[in-house]
Amino acid sequence: CLLLRRQIIRGLSSVGVILTSSVLLAISSSREHCSYSHLLLCSSSTFCQLSFILSSFICFSRLRRLTWLYIDHNFVQTVSPGAFSGVHRLRELILGSNRIGDLDASTFQPLPNIRNLDLSYNRLEHLAPGLFSGLRKLQSLQLRANAIRSLPNRPFRDCRALEFLDLGYNRLRALPRTSFTGLKHLTELHVERNRVVRVDVIRLGPRLPNLRALYLKLNRIDMLSHIPPPRWTSLQVLDLSGNGIQQLKPEIMERLPNLEELKLDSNKLEVLEPDAFMSLSSLVFLSLTGNPWACDERLCGLAAWLHSFKGHHGGGMLCAGPEQLAGDNVLEALESHNLFSSPSPPSPEHDLEQMSLQKVVAGCAALILSVLVILLVVFISWRRYPASVRHLQAATSGGKRHGFGGSREAAGTGVQTTSQAAIIPLEYYVDYKTTNADFEANIWQPRCESHHELIPICHQSIAQTLPQYNNFVMKDWTNI
Template sequence: MDFLLIGVCLNWLLRKPPGWILCTLGLFFKMLPAVNSGCPQLCRCEGRLLYCESLNLTEMPHNLSGVMGLSLRYNSLSELHDGQFTGLMQLTWLYLDHNHICSVEGNAFQKLRRVKELTLSSNKITQLPNTTFRPMPNLRSVDLSYNDLQALEPDLFHGLRKLTTLHMRSNAIKFVPVRIFQDCRSLKFLDIGYNQLKSLARNSFAGLFKLTELHLEHNDLVKVNLAHFPRLISLHSLCLRRNKVTIVVNSLDWIWKLEKMDLSGNEIEYMEPHVFESVPHLQSLQLDSNRLTYIHPRILNSWKSLMSISLSSNVWDCGRNICALASWLSNFKGRYDSNLLCATPEYAQGEDVLDAVFAFHLCEDATDPTSDVNLLSAIANNSDQMFSYSPATVNYDMQDTEGDRTTNAVTVTIVNENPENAVQIHKVVTGTMALIFSFLIVVLVLYVSWKCFPASLRQLRQCFVTQRRKQKQKQTMHQMAAMSAQEYYVDYKPNHIEGALVIINEYGSCTCHQQPARECEV
């Protein structure tokens, strides 16, 4: 607008003398807000944007009317009093991070209805009143990271229907009140990582229908129940890294669109077999650095859409129960970490899981020890029988956060593989391989003889053929002699009278010829 006004003024100055007056009035009214407010000393002004950063200020600058953006970063402000920003009704963003603010009064941001971005990170705020954000209904982004917040008031975010991003990382928050985000229907990003959360209420995240990314890493959660996120229908990424989770369950049957889950760096020992059936679109899963000893086959069957998985740094038991996981990894076409090492039994410690399965023949058919057939695929389809449960177990208290109910204790014991059976099977397989090797040597000797002494073998074969022909000729001659010695007799009995008279009167003679027609001629 300034350049346009200057261009119009030049045009009038060159053509019409009255342009002097109009130009002067226009520039005067244009510069009037800046003249009234001025630019505070040592601050930097860019039009209606004011930057008073790293000046060690302990109080707010004066005469800031008309400012649309105010940055007071890296100063020494300690308190925000009621009505401290009165007169900044045009303000759209306010940066107050990296100060020493320890208290904020309830009406400190009064009349800042146009503010869309507020940053209060890296201060010493311990508590925020319920009415802190009430005067700013148009907020889109709020940053409260790196403070000393210990509790959140139940109605702290009431009325923030346009809020899309909320940062509360690195505070001392121990509990998330029920329905505290109920009005934040446009929120898409929520970060409550690096706090002291020990549990989650069932309806802590109620109302976040558009939330796509949730960060809860580096807290003190000891149990993850996917039923705590029932209404996060748009959630794509859930980060629970570096907590103290020992068990993962799901007490609610529902389906959601989660694509990425990070459970690494916890103490997970048990996961319910059906826990991942509610997330059929899961593509990335991190389970490394936990205490897993095996994966239930039902869990493996629910990992149909995975493209990336991390399972390293667990205490894998390379006994019979590892077969289902080994089979799944053999057929998995996505990315997974290759350093899956056995922790037990003793004879397989430090070995790669897949190498141990093949080296110690852990997944061969127990009914046929001489068989060298790999049964990994069969184990993957029907390996529920390979898991046994006994009272010598680890018990988990599955009490719900709200205390409404308590589920039964989960008892799990993994049966270790006997190394002596593996050694016996290994010996039998070795003997079988030796027998096959001997047979191959005999075949090789015959082949070499055929190639090196062809004449002798051919003469021997010719002798056998000649002897066989002579035997056939002798049999043929005996048959012909027997046929020539036989005589054929034919009785001639004429049927007509003349023939009979001739024979009676001895008129003529009757001769019988054997060949060719064997008929009697008179």
């Protein structure tokens, strides 16, 4: 029997071995032949009991290609340090539902590539320091349903890739701050059904920055920390049901802005502050059943918030007092005794008033915007207007003013007129149309009295001839 068992282990060349039976034994007298090139599955009827199956006497050193090993639901009591020597490719090891009571610190050191390790439903009372050292690729660790009373200092410091950790259904009384050091990638933590009395839920945030789900139900927690904690933005699920919590401060909920699911059922909550859940804008599920609610005016704030809550709150909140309301639904009892009235929907008139006010505000905003646009266009045009044109206009207007002054002074003295005329030239334009040759002969006969005059055409001749010929047009004669 023993020789045949050794031949089976020596001849295995597949990547997986499943030994699911009530006991892990050698083959019985039936001598059934199992294929060596495929997955080996042997039922309980083909085994006889063997006590130290995972001792150094029986090892898997020849199974160098072994990747998955399932030895759950057996009667394994002892695992020697060298039981897994030589199977460095092993990625998944299932040892759940056995009778293992102790593990040496070097048991899993030959498994650097292990991803999933299941030790649940055994008889472990403590974890040896350094038991999980070197398991840098471990992603899932299950220690559920053992008898673990305490955790050593930094037991998972080398498990940097760990994402799932199950410590539920043990006998833990406390969660030291150093228990989860190094678990920066942990997303789900189970600590339900233990004996934890007090826990700093939010203090775990800096050590578990990527944790999304925390399960602490069925413990003995009576209060949460009142110290203002840092924000824990990654947490989405928090289960505190089945504890002895008597009060919940809004400051704690304010530190969980992205919480989506909160379970507080079966605690000892009687009242909650009106703004206890006001900061939980992402909340979609809330469970408050099984608490001894005091149905009085102190609960009106919570009732108003529940009426406006768009998620699911489970219902089933029953009054524990006063006596005349005991057993009644909380919301119905508050409404029936005029302690709280549910908000009525807004009337159509109110909606119309809001719409008209919105229209007025929108019109004023549009008017102000239009004025600003016009002013902006004017400002840009003024800034882009050529400076040379402005200077030319100023010079032209100044010349005209000087011309008028020179004419008046020339009538009195005659000397200043000549100097000003030389400095500021007089401009005029004559446009005319001739009808015959005689007109040109008669018109252009200059009779100037002085050769110093700058005006080439005598104004007297033009003035005398102007009424007789309608085709003569003068332009800008103001300077003559």
